[in-house]
Amino acid sequence: EAGVVQSPRYKIIEKKQPVAFWCNPISGHNTLYWYLQNLGQGPELLIRYENEEAVDDSQLPKDRFSAERLKGVDSTLKIQPAELGDSAVYLCASSLVQLTEAFFGQGTRLTVV
Amino acid sequence: EDKVVQSPLSLVVHEGDTVTLNCSYEVTNFRSLLWYKQEKKAPTFLFMLTSSGIEKKSGRLSSILDKKELFSILNITATQTGDSAVYLCASTSGTYKYIFGTGTRLKVLA
Numbered sequence: 246e247a248g249v250v251q252s253p254r255y256k257i258i259e260k261k262q263p264v265a266f267w268c269n270p271i272s273g274h275n276t277l278y279w280y281l282q283n284l285g286q287g288p289e290l291l292i293r294y295e296n297e298e299a300v301d302d303s304q305l306p307k308d309r310f311s312a313e314r315l316k317g318v319d320s321t322l323k324i325q326p327a328e329l330g331d332s333a334v335y336l337c338a339s340s341l342v343q344l345t346e347a348f349f350g351q352g353t354r355l356t357v358v
Numbered sequence: 359e360d361k362v363v364q365s366p367l368s369l370v371v372h373e374g375d376t377v378t379l380n381c382s383y384e385v386t387n388f389r390s391l392l393w394y395k396q397e398k399k400a401p402t403f404l405f406m407l408t409s410s411g412i413e414k415k416s417g418r419l420s421s422i423l424d425k426k427e428l429f430s431i432l433n434i435t436a437t438q439t440g441d442s443a444v445y446l447c448a449s450t451s452g453t454y455k456y457i458f459g460t461g462t463r464l465k466v467l468a
Contacts, residue, residue, distance in 0.1 A: 278456070285460065286461075287362075287446055287448070287458030287459050287461055288401070288456075288458050289458070293455075300454075301453070301454070301455065334399055336399070336401070343454045344389050344390065344450050345406075346403050346406045347392075347403070347456065348403060349400045349401045349402070350400060351399055351400045352399035352400055
């Protein structure tokens with residue numbers, strides 16, 4: 246069974262440019278999470294989806310971040326415009342249903358210069 | 359505010375040593391506690407604990423939860439260099455969030 250797939254693995258952009266990350270969860274997993282992880286810190290939740298509905302986006306900086314999960318499968322996280330402080334690893338995870346163990350993708354390391 | 363605290367922050371041991379990693383939590387409507395191993399970028403799932411006092415074991419790794427004292431430990435026996443990683447602890451709450459600790463960075467020397 247394929248795991249959670251994320252792309253790209255690495256991205257370097259200039260500040261004020263847009264960037265998008267893509268995530269394909271494990272087949273059949275209804276819950277999808279986007280996390281941000283800064284160096285030396287644990288992952289912090291940005292948004293959680295149950296199927297196609299964003300049920301928790303309280304930590305998503307909505308002035309510049311947006312996300313979608315069309316058809317309740319793949320998801321895209323976008324930043325526009327990017328700022329220097331957005332440099333981090335962006336992790337996608339999925340779980341069968343909420344509160345069961347989540348499985349993580351390889352993450353995207355974003356560097357904003 | 360919900361929080362998860364891990365200790366120590368970092369640890370250096372030699373191959374063959376036994377290590378104990380600690381995780382304490384203060385979470386509203388606690389549901390479960392999870393341990394992950396993070397090498398490079400992707401955290402990989404180790405254990406999920408929901409009941410107090412029941413040890414979960416996988417090879418040289420084991421973990422137990424104490425819901426009265428609000429903590430969990432992760433034990434690794436006969437450590438190997440391949441165990442070098444950051445070990446993350448997370449708690450789930452009634453709001454269905456995973457709250458992660460900052461992790462314990464383990465380095466195992468040959």
